[in-house]
Amino acid sequence: PSHLLLMSETSGVAAQPPISVPGLLHRTATRFPNHPALQFKDTEGAWKAITFKEYEENVRTVAKAFIQLGLQKYHGVCIIGFNSPEWFYADLGAIYAGGFAVGMYTTNNPDACYHCLHTSEANICVVEDDKQLQKILKIRDQLPHLRAIIQYSGTPSNPGVMSWTELMELGKNQDDTQLDAALKKIAINECCTLVFTSGTEGLS
Structure with missing residues (x-):
């Protein structure tokens, strides 16, 4: 896979050193562990908050499960569904594990889903x-x-x-060795997310 050429400036915001997506979440979780990162309504309609510390912990758990399920570097994790904490955990978990995230539109028909999964050589699909x-x-x-x-x-x-509960149990039963090794291999100038255009899915 090709690496993008990074360009920087000598002053201003663009002069700041680049940071990976996992590095950015980890830095935020370290600085503001108890700040709310996500908010959602539970099944009874009550608002619940997830802190940045919890956010990163859940992402790491999902990433460890993805590695155990066979996610390979430079392969996609396709996600199809509406907004939810699990959607974000899967998205970032794919990146943490060395793959890349691929969001699919909920209106996609099977053919459009096939195009996304096939093009990204997805190892995992989250629905x-x-x-x-x-x-x-x-x-x-x-x-x-x-x-x-x-x-x-x-x-x-x-x-x-696999159910989401089973996925989380799988991740919690793994140590950090493989995940930490995958994180060390992440380059800041490699793809972390593949976004298909609305309507054509990149076919035209």
């Missing part, structure tokens, strides 16, 4: 619910790089799909 899961199951056999599917809302209807 919100059964509606999104069914799209992926229709094309699963056409995706040789895909190693795992995780559903973060509801109970998976397919025995070959």
Whole structure:
């Protein structure tokens, strides 16, 4: 994979040394561990907050699980679903583990999902619910790089799909050795997120 040429200035904001996405989250979590990073409504409609310390801990847990599931460097983690803490954990977990994040539109049909998963050579796909899961199951056999599917809302209807609870348990049972090694190999001038255009998905 190609590396981008970094350009900097001698003064001003652009003169600050570059930092990776994991480095930025870690720095923020260290400086402001108890500040709220995310807020969301629970199933009863009450607002809940996640601190930066909790945020990074959850991201690391997801990243460790992704590594165990076979996420390889320079391969994607595709995510399809609406806004939620799990969406962000999966997004950053992919980057922490040495892969890259790929958001997919919830309106994508199976063909559009295939294009995203195939182009990014995704090892993992994270879906919100059964509606999104069914799209992926229709094309699963056409995706040789895909190693795992995780559903973060509801109970998976397919025995070959992992629940979010199972993903977190897998990550918590791993030590930090492989994750820390992956983090050391991250370069600040490499791709961390692949964004497909709305409507055409980059096909035209």
